[in-house]
Amino acid sequence: MAISGGPADALVELKLGGSGSWNRDGVVLFTADDGGINRIAESGGNATPITTLDSSLSERSHLWPQFLPDGKHFLYFAESSKAENAAIYVASLDSKDRKLVLKASSNPLYVSPGYLLFHRQGTLMAQQFDADRLQLEGDAVPIAESVDFNPFGSVATFSPAGNK
Numbered sequence: 001m002a003i004s005g006g007p008a009d010a011l012v013e014l015k016l017g018g019s020g021s022w023n024r025d026g027v028v029l030f031t032a033d034d035g036g037i038n039r040i041a042e043s044g045g046n047a048t049p050i051t052t053l054d055s056s057l058s059e060r061s062h063l064w065p066q067f068l069p070d071g072k073h074f075l076y077f078a079e080s081s082k083a084e085n086a087a088i089y090v091a092s093l094d095s096k097d098r099k100l101v102l103k104a105s106s107n108p109l110y111v112s113p114g115y116l117l118f119h120r121q122g123t124l125m126a127q128q129f130d131a132d133r134l135q136l137e138g139d140a141v142p143i144a145e146s147v148d149f150n151p152f153g154s155v156a157t158f159s160p161a162g163n164k
Contacts, residue, residue: 019031019063019064019065019107020065021065021066021067021074022042022067023067023071023072024071025071026041026042026043027039027040027041027042027071027093028040028041028042029050029065029067029074030047030065031061031062031063031064031065032047032049034049034053035053035059035060035061035062036049036050036051036052036053036061036062037049037050037051037062037065037076037091038050039093050091050093050096051076051091051096051098052096054078057078057080057082057085058080058081058082058085059078059079059080059085060079060080060081061078061079062076062077062078062079063076063077063078063079063107064076064077064107064108066108066109066110068090068110068131068134069110069112069131070131072092072093072094073090073091073092073093073131073134074090074091074092074093075088075089075090075101075108075110075116076088076089076091076108077089077104077106077107077108083105084103086103086104086105087100087101087102087103087104088100088101088102088104088108088116088118089101090134099134099135101116101129101134101135101136102116102118102127102136104118104119104120105119105120106118106119106120107119110129110131114128114129114130114131115127115128115129116128116129116136117143118140120140122145123142123145124142124143124145125140125141125142125143126140126141126143127139127140127141
């Protein structure tokens, strides 16, 4: 849907609901029916895979893609049937390579000026994240207790309010 309003345009038909992210260059990432993350132009066209599940880690799906400020790199959560393999990764539109950011059990969220938010055992955590070097810094700190979590989607219910 255009930011100015109007009807919504369907870009791709999915059997399962999924999560997605849209960058300033008109690239849309979404969780595809096969569990990997695909990309498609905001104008439509063919969707192409950008991540593939790693069977050696018993991955079931890649969820919650979120573009980083450069519009090229993105975070996502890799859900696994083995809890110890669930993790947050960073990847790029330009490569099939990915980098482990953190072992975790929920959706990641990057917030300015450089923090990664994630859920850990009922607590919303924040840890400094250098979006240029694509790595965590320092230790994670708790910022909210008793945060809702839905294990059927590996999603915690939180959203930053901005610079208020």
